[in-house]
Amino acid sequence: MTGNGHGASASRSYAASVTLVRRSRRYAEASPPSCFTDDIEDWLLTAALDQSDLLYLFEDFVWRLVDTGLPLDRASLHFGTLHPQLYGFGCNWELDDRFCDEIKVPQETLASDAYRKNPLCRVIEVGETVHARMSDAAAVARHPLLGDLAKAGFSDYFAMPLRTGSRYHNAITIATKRPGGFPPQAADAFIRTARIFALHVERHIAEKLAANVVTTYLGREAGERVLEGSIRRGDGLPLDAVIWVSDLRDFTDLTDRLPPEDVLRVLNAYFGVVVAAIAEAGGEVLKFMGDGLLAVFSFDHFASPQDAARTALEAAGAALRGVEALARDEIGAEATPLRSGIALHEGRVFFGNIGGADRLDFTVIGRAVNTASRIEGMTKPLGRPVLLSREMARLIDTPVDDLGAHRLRGVSDPVALYAPSGL
Template sequence: MRLPSALAWLLDVASTVPRPDHFLAALGAQLIADGLPLAGGALTLSAPHPIIARRTWLWRAETGAVIEALGFGFLGQAQPKQGNVGHDWLVGLGTGLVLEHVAGPARDGLTSEGPPSNSPVLGWALSRPRTETESELLHQAARFAAAPLAVLAAQSTLSALLEAYLGRRSAAQVLAGRSRRETGEIIHAVLLYGDLRGFTELSEAMPPQAVVASLDAWFDRVAGAVHAFGGEVLKFIGDGVLAIFPIGERSRSAACDAALSAVGAARAGMIHLDQVGGRQGLAPLPFGMALHVGDMLWGNIGTADRLDFTAIGPAVNLVSRLEGLCKPLSRSVLVSGAVAAETTTALIPLGEHVLRGIAEPCAVFTLPDV
């Protein structure tokens, strides 16, 4: 007996599909090829991420397009009851007829409850009432989908955890199997380095919980601004942070403008944080941030059995030394001449300065005062 194409695909191919959106679209197309009147589909996976509780992919049969929706929550905390985004979207297709399957058990009918803990949820909207044969095929598809969905759920869990702890770029390298010491990749980017000034002394006078809260508040302002303008945080180093605005998909000048916008937003966020903290009797958090543009090497460095992703190169050395000038120059943001040459943003020149360990003097600029 010849299996329907959807079931054959689930047996032979589905376990090799690397991404949930591809899985959903491909399975939907196979079911349509078997004669099912699908209007759309939805796939929801839980995500053990610090702020994302679940990820849902929504597929429209008419166009074949897949979009993603995120459900937010906090890792390790009980989640409040939420509507099921996938269910609501399927109902919104206008048919009012939804068949939802939880891998592996299947359930038939409409429900707005969120997915069970850690269970993938696969749902379909149909353009007309289904026949008994079509209903049986959907039930069989749910059973056959359980194993490949378990693989996708495990991959999604691993990816979410690695991105939370390593960042997107490093997580991708680990998932690609790069787990040995190696040269790494050359990244051409605008580099941002920042840290809190006098934090060692401040932490001596603060309870540990307050120290962590202050670090979190600082990192929230910097990382939030970096991500908002298309940058990527590579590494937290004590109270320091290294971020990049890659050059490639956007021009060198566009990356410099984005980085300057990010440091401006981070500086405004820190000023507001100090204002709020001052009303609560908290000490201000002085900081320094520096920008430079150039090449850096990003790769696995360490011992044979204990690795870390590290950035090295002249550009990294310069941006770190440039940030060290923030305190003697009484500035919270310093910008290298290489960045200043690429942007139309109004900057204030501070002259040329010798940086420790750097052969050539560096032209230094800063942003106007807020």
């Protein structure tokens, strides 16, 4: 299950900025396996190593704690990540509905009043352990969350950092409705097992960090291939796709007139619009080159080549509209009006590793990439924001204007160029 967590079920709700990634219902109707009564520390040191999904691992860990006699009614796991937009992830379990949710938390949450007054703030940012009973009026007054838990019938709340030497402050919380709270001996046992569990969390975080870093810098498909072990020079495969090459018009003038920090702001705003148009259409951005961008719409990801071509052309239109709105509403009058040139070409490329022995780049190369780049260079002299090759034009049923054949630098034969009639 995916989607925004707010109002996700009758019994659960999340802040508007928090997104529900997925929900495990594995034990919502069926009881956990009988093996959960096995020694929990032995499980953490053996079979738990085989679990590759942190949501399921946490869920199993909680149910095993329940089977040890710990009176759990609520538990949560919180772990950081390295991502330009996200602060971290969390897993939330409740006995009442027997669900276990995975959520993602954006960076702006850290500035919210709700977070600053949450006991987790001290746990995550300072590394403190927080143990509060709902009968403690001062603690409830300091932390609105405790007041909410008290109204729901909870009696005791415990939150501790999961220390492993990492720069990321991870945390785990438990809460109970048992009158009198957690028994002292049960809490001690929980702390001991949680310290072992912390090592598993760190292992999974390392894997998630690796995935976030490579997909952020390489793109989704290239990142997945690198994580699967495609890291040798020459590793790769041929790919049939629509190739997208675009750049920001008059970028040199922009850099001459604006200070570097403003140029960076304009570029980020521009790329934000163009990348969003490509990604929402199912394309894959492979490389940023100054003010330029290289992307592909792989035929493998679409119903047909015609579907890929139609979608890429629609994305080009969306990108141009977005850039126009950006120049009008956000960049400001001091900047040169933003315009973009986009070339779309169809062909076969090689998708793989190139570079030196210990410094590689995962990208696409081939004659089709070079042709697409040269076609993009013609958008300004021909005065059309989107140009299509003949191969691309054949795949779409949109009316096009025939602009004739043109000689392109580095391409032996003249290339027929077309432009969508509506652009």
